[in-house]
Amino acid sequence: MLQVLSALSFYATGSYKRIVGMAKYLGQTTVSKCVKEVTDALVTPAILNTFIRFPSTRADRDLIKSNFFAKYGFPGVIGCIDGSHFHIFTPSKEIEHLFYCRKHFHSLNVQMICDSDCRILNVNAKYGGATHDAFIWENSLANNYMQELHRNNEHVWLLGDSGYPQRPW
Structure with a gap:
């Protein structure tokens, strides 16, 4: 413990x-x-695949949408997205610039998507702190998935701050 x-x-x-x-x-x-x-222990596939799952079925998405609407009055929302800076030790000089963030420390910029109960649906921890939220989003599998849902006429949205571009999904 x-x-x-x-x-x-x-x-x-x-x-x-x-x-x-x-x-x-x-x-x-x-x-x-x-x-x-x-x-x-937390990053083993057994844990990640069991507890961190983006809603893959319409039924899963409908349940999340229903919960968002009931709690907050937002229709069609399946998640909230944001990046958070996690301190790291200073990396080697060759790559240090990739990790020095706008808050003046070395970090990973970790993008997370959570549902209305603050359950983590998606995590992307591939980028250094110097990387903008919008770039991480544009290059994420979750973005590709949301685009695919939009192409298939499923109208679901993510809520994000001004660090993210407005999209129809």
Whole structure:
């Protein structure tokens, strides 16, 4: 349990110091090991394919649309999309510029799509912090899938902030 709590605290803050300060008996090396082990466990195909799934059937999408409408009054919405910067250690000089973000630190810009219950439907963690949200979206499988649904006359939408272009899907 302590491993999971340490990892969650690190994911939330990006800081080892706070965790070490809260739990005096945990050193940075121990916290680093906890974060690695929990992260490795979370990214196994069994976990990812079970818990992080974009709605692949019309019934799945209809249920999500119904929930969005009931909770927030948005018709046709199947997800909310945004990018979030996750701190990383400074990469090598050759590629450092790809990871230095507008918030003045090195990061991954991780795009996530969540449903009305904040369940993660899609994650794209392929890009460095210097990459704009719109570029990540334009080059994502989720974008291709939304375009395909639109071509097949299924009218579903994602809600995103001004970092994303307006599209009919």
